[in-house]
Amino acid sequence: xxxxxxxxxxxxxxxxxLGQCLDSVLQDLQSEGRLQAEARDLVFxxxxxxxxxxxxxxxxxxxxxxxxxxxxxxxxxxxxxxxxTKASIHAQAAAFHDLHCLRITGRVSPSATxxxxxxxxRP
Numbered sequence: 001x002x003x004x005x006x007x008x009x010x011x012x013x014x015x016x017x018l019g020q021c022l023d024s025v026l027q028d029l030q031s032e033g034r035l036q037a038e039a040r041d042l043v044f045x046x047x048x049x050x051x052x053x054x055x056x057x058x059x060x061x062x063x064x065x066x067x068x069x070x071x072x073x074x075x076x077x078x079x080x081x082x083x084x085t086k087a088s089i090h091a092q093a094a095a096f097h098d099l100h101c102l103r104i105t106g107r108v109s110p111s112a113t114x115x116x117x118x119x120x121x122r123p
Contacts, residue, residue, distance in 0.1 A: 013051035014044070015107050022047060064091035068102065081105045 013019045026043060029035035068087030074080070087099040 011048055011051075012055065013048040016051070019047065019051070064089055066090075066102075068099070071101070078108050079105070080108060 068084040087102040
């Protein structure tokens, strides 16, 4: 599979690892002429609806408290990565202590990182 320029993430479903894999497979099928654009859109719409339904079902116990020391971090582009040492995690259903290394990765929406012009009002 060839990897082209990163597409703009338009939803949490498409930004997930599963969504990116699905996108890659659908692009390959479309470039081979085995899938039409309309069918690709239908598959993605069904995936996004199912993803949203599952996210809505996640219970609040996934909220947690994290403590540790940031060893490294990377805030390049829309990607975020933190490596945390001596981590402790406290959640409602579980607790983990003295983790050697915890890596947290994620993506930020392009609209969240866009520079906004500020208007300064003078009296």
